[in-house]
Amino acid sequence: MNKIRLTMAQALLRFLDNQYVSVDGKETKFVQGIMGIFGHGNVTGLGEAIERSPGELTFIQGKNEQGMVHAATAYAKQRNRLQIYACTSSIGPGALNMVTAAATATVNRIPVLLLPGDNFASRQPDPVLQQLEVVSDYTVSAVDAFKPVSKFWDRIVRPEQLMQAASQAMRVLTDPAETGAVTLALPQDVQAEAYDYPVAFFEKKVHFIDRRLPTPESLQRAVDLIAKKRKPLIIAGGGVLYSSASKELAEFAEAFGIPVAETQAGKSSLPWNHPLNVGAVGVTGTLAANRLAAEADLIIGIGTRYSDFTTSSKSAFRSEDVQFVNLNVSSFDSFKLDGVAVTCDAQAGLQGLRYALAGLSYHSGYGDNEVAELKQQWDAEVDRLYAAEHEDGLAQTRALGVINETLGDSDIIVCAAGSLPGDLHRVWRSVEPKTYHMEYGFSCMGYEVSGAFGAALAEPEKNVYAILGDGSYLMLHSELVTSIQEGRKFTVLLLDNHGYQCIHNLQRGHGSDGFGNEFRFRTEKAGGLKGQYMPIDFSAHARSMGAATYKATTAEELREALLLAKDEKGTTLIEIPVVPGTNTSGYESWWNVGVPEVSVSDKVVEAHKEMKQNIDAVKLI
Structure with a gap:
């Protein structure tokens, strides 16, 4: 049998570079590249392999491990799960930063391959920098945290184990039903260990995704x-x-x-x-x-x-x-x-x-x-919402109306969390398939900017827009820099309503007066975060990272900014202040969120009674 001596990391890259999928007779290269942030746990192993022998795999430098996995997830989602990016990190914090994004991919049934560094298999240098020592079970590492959020998990403690692990990983990544995050834990020392791999392991492999016929x-x-x-x-x-x-x-x-x-x-x-x-x-x-x-x-x-x-x-x-x-x-x-x-x-x-x-x-x-x-009645309601004016400024539904009317039919919008998914689900008028990219399986705040970068990678010929609130932007915006670095433009439409207003509305709808969800200054005399709204210049922030920026406070300014943004060559942010509470709600729907039975507030007690009535009316299915 012909063999070739490679390190485990080099062998992994060569294997990934030769994986293909076929649907309806159309063959596609499955793994497009690797997104990564290097640390001591992966830089001399997998990092060396990526530097010296990447094959046709493209390396993209992430800025936040969670963000880069979101980008990889969005890429796979936009490509109908037929192409992926793998993601690599060091051990410890770098690895654990990917756990939230791993769960996001798994809940949404999107394939993403995670390659976190792991503790030394030899254990001789232990404890190394960032190593999690579990005294009751020394086989446990930080990477074990991926087990409950992965569809497949394995730790490669000998270089020859790669062959079985990689094959099983591909089985799950290409499964149309049981796909999600796949985690291969790569111990630092094993990444650099060599083995005589059979050449057949690196031959082109086509995974046929057959359409499952009904019986x-x-x-x-x-x-x-x-x-x-x-x-x-x-x-x-x-x-x-x-x-x-x-x-x-x-x-x-x-x-x-x-x-x-x-x-x-x-x-x-x-x-x-x-x-x-x-x-x-x-x-x-x-x-x-x-x-x-x-x-x-x-x-x-x-x-x-x-x-x-x-x-x-x-x-x-x-x-x-x-x-x-x-x-x-x-x-x-x-x-x-x-x-x-x-x-x-x-x-x-x-x-x-x-x-x-x-x-x-x-x-x-x-x-x-x-x-x-x-349908006619609802279309008229959307027209009303899109035209709604507010004396205090731009209403959220008015802003969305201007955006929807200005964007093209093939433009892609990306969103995930806050009040915007509700509004977009109700009122956004999509024309072409795959132009509405919503991560709502996990509703992960911070997905939007990273996801827009991933969507722009997947469809560079289209205009991509991240639509998000100020809360999501503050939570995770790092891959905006990566998009500029890679020359993959998208436009951030940041609707600033001064806080986590979606949850603020949910509170007030269930007996609360509103607490802890608006971005206000602390004023002890007033009882906490009840001062003036914090003035945050999001345009200046994005501009400092290299983005072109605009600010729109009226419908006319927003329409003009959208048209100007289309002509920008690189990633752009439009800051859009909107009046809090001007989102949609209701329309004969109910959501069971659990309301306390006992409270010092009569409003909460009444809200609990209403919740119980709704629960009692639910058809048990």
């Missing part, structure tokens, strides 16, 4: 149930987009007259102005979709995991005879809500279900204009 039996069960129902509602989740099934979704809905509601991950599956697209559903849903959900006798979930925001904490579906048909590539999700499970790829499932139903001449029982009237 005839599961299709028949779904058809039998659908045929009995008069008011079905489709809920389109992220699986529709990952399966590239927008065309099949439209054809299915049109064939049988079934309205389509969208989750955060599924938004942009259909154009906003499609006659059967009734918009967002659930806690952040439209009035049209939520009313249809409440009356539906059947929910057809396609590629959704039914989060509490999608189901309004299971209060969205109020019909006594409501049942569920779930098309999902994940059996875990397809069996939720006691539904008829059709475990399959979304595109293949929709095609099979449409063919099976067509033979029955099935059509929904909605009135001639029932769906159209609800």
Whole structure:
């Protein structure tokens, strides 16, 4: 057998450089490069390999370990999970900084390969700098913290273990259902140890991602149930987009007259102005979709995991005879809500279900204009929100209206946390698929800037916009510098409402007077953080890092800044002060957040009673 002597780190890079995926006969190079921050735990091992023998892998220097993993996650999300970046860090703080982002990738079912440095396998220099010593179990290191947030985890303590570990890592990274963060812990000394690897380990490997077909039996069960129902509602989740099934979704809905509601991950599956697209559903849903959900006798979930925001904490579906048909590539999700499970790829499932139903001449029982009237009413509400003026300044919904009207149909927006995901889910008018990039599986503050960089890496020919609040920007903005370094432009639209206003609103909606969520100066006499708003010059901050900047306080200034930003060559930030509390809310939805039964505040006690009433009314499914 032909062999080649390489260090474990060199062998890992050579292996990754030769991995490909194939979907529908189209072959794609899977690993595009490595994002990293070097430290003593990886610089002389993996760092040396990247410097001297990277192959065709590109190295991108991160500025914050969490941020670079978010960027890698967004890249994979935008590329429909068919291409990835790996991420490497030193041991200790560098590694642990990646844990939050690892969880974000896993919750969202996005493949990302993490290569943190680890303790010396030999243990001879112990304890080394940044080593976590667990006296009760000396085999535990900081990298063990990745276990609960990884879909696959392994520690390579001998160089020959790489072959099995790398193969298993690829199995999970290319699995359409069970993918997420994959962590290979790389001890500092083992990275540099050499082994005679078989040449076959480095040959080109194509991983075929076959579309999982529904079984005839599961299709028949779904058809039998659908045929009995008069008011079905489709809920389109992220699986529709990952399966590239927008065309099949439209054809299915049109064939049988079934309205389509969208989750955060599924938004942009259909154009906003499609006659059967009734918009967002659930806690952040439209009035049209939520009313249809409440009356539906059947929910057809396609590629959704039914989060509490999608189901309004299971209060969205109020019909006594409501049942569920779930098309999902994940059996875990397809069996939720006691539904008829059709475990399959979304595109293949929709095609099979449409063919099976067509033979029955099935059509929904909605009135001639029932769906159209609800949609028309909601479109008028969005027009009102987009035009809303406020005497104290720019309303958040007005700002979003200007942005939506000024951006192009193919421009990509990226968001994750705060009140903006709710507004965007309700009112943003997406035209083309994959232009609405929302991380709402984990709703991780700080994803937005890093995610926009990742999206810009994935689609450099498109304009990418990070839409975020001041709270998320302050939490993590480091990869703005990386975007400038790499020459990958995106535009940050920073809506400044002086704090964590989304949670401030949630507090006040459940009996609180509001506490600890606004960016105000401390005034002891007033009882804490109740002074004036802190004046933070976000434009100056971004400009100091090399970004072009603008500030817009009116709708006219915002429109002008957006047009000027399009002509900028590099990453740009537009600071947009908005009036706190001018976001959307309600529309016949509810969210169970838990309210104290006992409190010195009568308002809290009353809010608890209201919560109990809502819980008692929930259909147990």
